Amino acid sequence: MNGFKLIIIGYLFNFLDFRLQGIDIIPDFVGYLLIFIGLSKVLDLNKKFETARFISIILLILSFFELYQNPNSYQIHQNIEFFPFLLSSVITIISIIYSYCLFIGIKESAQAINDQNLVDKAQITWILTIITIIPIPLVFIMPFLAIPLIILGLIVFVFQIYTLSLAQYLV
Numbered sequence: 001m002n003g004f005k006l007i008i009i010g011y012l013f014n015f016l017d018f019r020l021q022g023i024d025i026i027p028d029f030v031g032y033l034l035i036f037i038g039l040s041k042v043l044d045l046n047k048k049f050e051t052a053r054f055i056s057i058i059l060l061i062l063s064f065f066e067l068y069q070n071p072n073s074y075q076i077h078q079n080i081e082f083f084p085f086l087l088s089s090v091i092t093i094i095s096i097i098y099s100y101c102l103f104i105g106i107k108e109s110a111q112a113i114n115d116q117n118l119v120d121k122a123q124i125t126w127i128l129t130i131i132t133i134i135p136i137p138l139v140f141i142m143p144f145l146a147i148p149l150i151i152l153g154l155i156v157f158v159f160q161i162y163t164l165s166l167a168q169y170l171v
Contacts (some may be wrong), residue, residue: 003041004168007102010034010159015157024067032060039102045170048105055098057160062091089137099129103160118166125163128156 013031017024039053065087103126110118132152139146 002168002171004164004171006034006038006041008164010036010038011157011160019069027067028063029060029067032056032063037054037059042171045109046105048101048108052098052101052105055094055101058094059091059098062087062094085137085140088140091151092136094131095133096130099126099133103129103163106163106170109170110169113170115170118163118170121159121163121166125156125159128152128159132156160171 010031010033013026013034014028016026017028018026036053036056038051038058043049043053069084103122107119107122107126110116110122130151135145135149139149
């Protein structure tokens with residue numbers, strides 16, 4: 001299977017977050033494993049994919065801490081639960097670096113074959129991803145951001161999947 005198809009499937013696993021009594025039914029570590037395998041298949045296209053692959057291992061390990069989340073642990077304002085906030089912040093920072101390596105790697109690979117359409121899509125996807133990722137930890141402090149971020153996240157997810165599907169033709 002094409003590496004970018006595996007990355008798309010991995011993104012689906014990571015995007016879908018269904019919990020039953022706090023347990024993640026569709027665990028993110030499966031998504032990160034698929035992303036790791038997918039990136040392993042496209043390493044020769046761009047050096048940034050090697051960095052993204054390494055970061056996917058870190059995200060895979062961190063995702064084990066998110067397998068179970070106490071449904072009652074989310075507090076707001078003064079009573080913020082420290083560990084979920086800290087974990088979310090760390091994952092946010094690492095996800096920014098990962099997304100940069102993935103989408104800018106796609107952009108540079110597209111530039112190498114003069115595919116301006118994919119260059120533009122990858123750049124827009126990277127910018128939208130940043131706009132969506134950065135405010136995620138703020139939801140713990142300002143819960144009113146949750147709904148707009150979910151809506152923006154859906155839009156960005158569609159852009160990411162579309163860009164990854166176009167990137168399949170790089171191989």
